[in-house]
Amino acid sequence: MRADPGNVLNNAFAAGAVPVGKVEVDWARNGSWTDISAYVDVSEPGAITWQCMVLDPNQGLTGWGQAPMAQASVTLDNRDNTFSESVSGSPAYQYGLYGLPIRISAGYMDGATPRYVPVCTGTVVDRPADSERDRTLTLASRSGARFRRRKATTVMHRGNQTSTWIARLAMEAGITDTALETGLLIIPYAHINDEYVLDEMARAAASEGGMVWFDAEEKLRFANAAHWVARSPVVTYTPERMYDIQTQARWTNLYSRVTVTYQPRRSERDTVVYSVGENLSVPPGGSVEHVAEFRWPLDTWTGVEIVAASAGGEDLSGYISLDPASPVGAKRWAMTITNTHPTQRAYISKLDVYGKPLSGRPSASISRETAGADEEREWEVGDNWNLQTPAQAEYVAELLSRLLRGSAPNRPRPLYVLPNVQGNPLLEPLDVLAVTYAPLGLSAAEMILLGYSGRFGGGAYDMDLYLADAAGIYAFDRAGFFRPGVSALGTGRMWI
């Protein structure tokens, strides 16, 4: 749960609390926020909606590790054409709407002081349905969308903890605001080759059963699978009526076995990973662009051998230079080839890149029984380049076997929805909540908040909370797991 600016938590459980909401945009994309709340018709229920999930409810618990992007929707009064891109003089005309940073905050009056807490920060990705000259305009935003299409290429990174690799990817994508928990496992070889950074982050997180997502302030977060160790419930909900709590028995979460496949990698001896396929021709005093795509990803680059000659056979090898002088990618080298000879065109007949390539070893699998289903139903985890060691496979298998286990065979882990609870902007996905509802046998039952959807407008601020029952995930008191620097030997329990 996030820091309380002043009585927000109290008001979230108080009858008669006065909710407040705010919408801001950063027109110039320079970190300077403009309050556009005046354009929001807060008399309309659901004038502002948002959703933040770390688990896609449709995919179930097997989607662990792959968080959908948080999203929001704001309906705005556009009678003055502030949000009309075709109307000269409007901010939308000057700055454009697509990719516009937008921040939604909610909270409560604390006496005479409004207390706001950001609930969704992102960038505008859509303007569904409405014509920009209509009286109202609805903007849709997503957290992290500005980074969604960012690609990167890196050299091989060896022996990184998962969190270190995610941090590196964040740097490549220009994501500067991060809060990453410690990666508990090592990815022996990691690289990205002109691929989407966010996708690779999700794969990295999934390789140790962790989670990557953008929080309410669009900060990149990584939680490891031990996230709930030593975390207590932050709030308690006590639904009064049957409508106040919905159970979801997703049979798609029933499995008898989890199997995780990994493929070890190995660094080989020096070999040529790229040879130019046809003569490259570089004019005198000129340059050409060339991309060398390697046959195998390089663990380490050793060197490049170039042979160049003129049409008359004069050796021009010494006049050829490459920029950059070494590959910036494990699998590719985009280079500028320059011929400094003043009069002769250089024909490059040999451009061999060599180094220690990475080879894939035979795959192997590790399975764990989940006792979730009587019949044979296997959940297979694989197709993740970052799963390379038995440690990772064993860990993820053990983790998922606990997660997918219900109270008894053929009883999937219960999922719950608390609909229409009074809004609490301090809640974050993965918070632990306690729920008491006697008809379902829940007495301060600990639940993991998988996500929420929020609504503001019409004088109301409420949320739907999506929860997973935490019962049985841990066989021991969560606070008792071994924390270095905190737990005493002989007392602290081994985590997975």
Place this chain on the structure above:
Amino acid sequence: MIDRWAPMRLLTDYTPANNDVMGWISWLKWLYANADWAYGAAHANGGLQLQSWAETQNTIEVWRGDVKFRSEHPTLVFSGRQFLNAGDGYTALEYYGADGAWHTIETDATRGSLRFFGGTTERTYNASGWALPSHGVLEVRWMIYGTSGGWAQMYRAYMTGWVGLTTWPTLPTFSNTVHPASDFNKLVTALEYLRECAKRPNLGSETFVGTHTQDGSYEPIGRWCWRQGGAKRLYVWLAVTDCQPGEHVYVFLEPDTYHPDTGPGRLNGGLPVVDISGDNPGQGFNIDLTSYGCTVGQRYAVEVGILKNIRLGGPVVTVGAVTLGDLGGVTRTYAPLAEYPYGSQPDAAAFNRLKNDIDQMYPAADRESPLWYEHPLASWRTPDTMGPLDRFHWRDKRYRIRHRGRFLEVRTRGGAKIVSADRTNETTIADSKGDPLTVDTESIPWLGSAFGQDYTVESYGTNEVLVAYEEYE
């Protein structure tokens, strides 16, 4: 070394922000696994370095050896003893350079007295500035030059030094209290250190059929040396033919710088540890080195020799194997006793036991299973003339290797054969024209994954293997 090292990470002190925890599958299990791996490496079954010797009236190569040069271990250590006749003779230690020429490392022209090369038991040289051929193999030879001749025996040659590698940490003593992450991380660091120690070549012992023609005397036909560690069993396989009454085949244990005149003297009071006094179709002898006072850290040699009567001919010895291994009741004082799966509560005793187990593999003479990191040079085969057996001739020379490295490094002239120890599989390898050649053992179906199995690299017909050993990368 068999590549099964598990990645390990360093812990951090827990905060709610970093959420670091110690787990079994996620951390501790792999420290145990890697400690087991390091122990196996410290008790590696393997071949010994051949000590060669020579006698001449003019110029002769006494010894030659190969090692892949690594900048982490840049110091060459060499030991030999010589006696030069009066005249113009001198010994020279040389390395083969990138320019295709031999370069002098050191010479010794002291004549008329038995002495160590260079005047000291060991000579050390910094090889980091030597310009070596592009294949990266350091080839060293020891020569007697001149016209007056003499005798010389090589004792030991290896690379050492520790440059740019992990520093051994001061290991903590654990108690049932709170320890910072840094204490646990020292176990990780120590294991990484041991892994670096284990990165060394795997030699093959040179085996052969030999005899001598020196009537009425004992003559050694082979000497192999090692540095004593945790492996305390020496295995020698011998077969003997034409051994007449009064003749013996002896096996002696001695310090690696043994000399009958100046000492140091042999172990076992000078008596042989194996005495074969008649024909023997083939027998393996397991020698408990501890019972002869071999102490950890010291360097020893095993000598096989023949006592021959005055007659034509003499006993012919087939040396089939000379390897180090473990005794049946090997001690691993701090061997792991338990696993600590999810939910278990390992205490200080468990961590101290693990710490002590790791510590006992530190490369020092006072440890139970030191993981020596020296890289011994693989001795070249002395010339095999294929001629009649006599004092200076051997036959059927082979390198017998206990397979545990992926890459077989060889030099051949004409070619060579790789043969399984049971002689059921063989593969021919190419003529390297005397240059280093790497054979990826994974390309040989019967050999690639047969770790722990012996095989030989041998000449056939007029094709000759010059040197053979395994590398790990």
